[in-house]
Amino acid sequence: MSDKPTIESKFEQGLFGSRWLMAPMYLGLVVSLAMLVVIFVRELFYYAPQVLTMTADQGILSILTLIDLSLAANLLLIVLFSGYENFVSKLDITSNDRPDWMGKVDFSGLKMKLIASIVAISGIHLLKVFMGLGKPDSAYPVTTETLRWMVIIHLTFVISGVLLALMDWLAAKTDKH
Structure with a gap:
């Protein structure tokens, strides 16, 4: 029997149970993933009929758009599964097709995957602009000032990722208290 007063135990149980308030947010991320699928399919059906008349640059830009969407979807899946398993409840999946990383990505790993995805998405968008x-008919016309800010923001993401990795590395090298 616990030495804690009943009111404290009930409070702690309620506090622990409050993690389930996150469940609707993860359900919302599933809806967001479905939205990305619709956008991906729409883009695919927009570009596919044009493939025989596209220039190489237009083809690359269309492919980069699809890659960008798939990276965003991957990011959503990582946040969805890892967040749910880290903060709400373990997924009781007995299927053999469970990805290897599921159940192994802690908050630190989630941060690193998140920043890596953001850097990749930012880099692809910057490449499309570059x-x-x-080109006068460019789908991505930008001013010098806008381009400068895009590069600064991208470099900020890169530096943030490096600093997060460095902090995680330093934390792993220190003794746990």
Whole structure:
């Protein structure tokens, strides 16, 4: 029997149970994933009929758009599964197709995957803009000022990722208290 007063035990049980308030948010992320699938399919059906008339640059830009969407979907899945398992409840999946990383990505790993995905998405968007530079019919026209800020923001993401990795590395090297 616990030495804690009943009111404290009940409070702690309620506090622990409050993690389930996150469940609707994860359900919302599932809806967001479905939205990304719809956008991906729409983009695919937009570009596919044009494939025979596209220039190489247009083809690369269309493929980068689809890659960008798939990276965003991957990011959603990582946040959805890892967040749910880390903060709400373990997924009781007995299927053999369970990804290896599931159940192994802690909060630190989740941060690293998140920043890596953001850097990749930012890099792809920046590449799409760079490919359109100097082309009058570019789908991504930008001013010098906008381009400067895009590069600064991308570098900020990269530096943030490096600093997060460094902090995690330093934390792993210190003794646990």
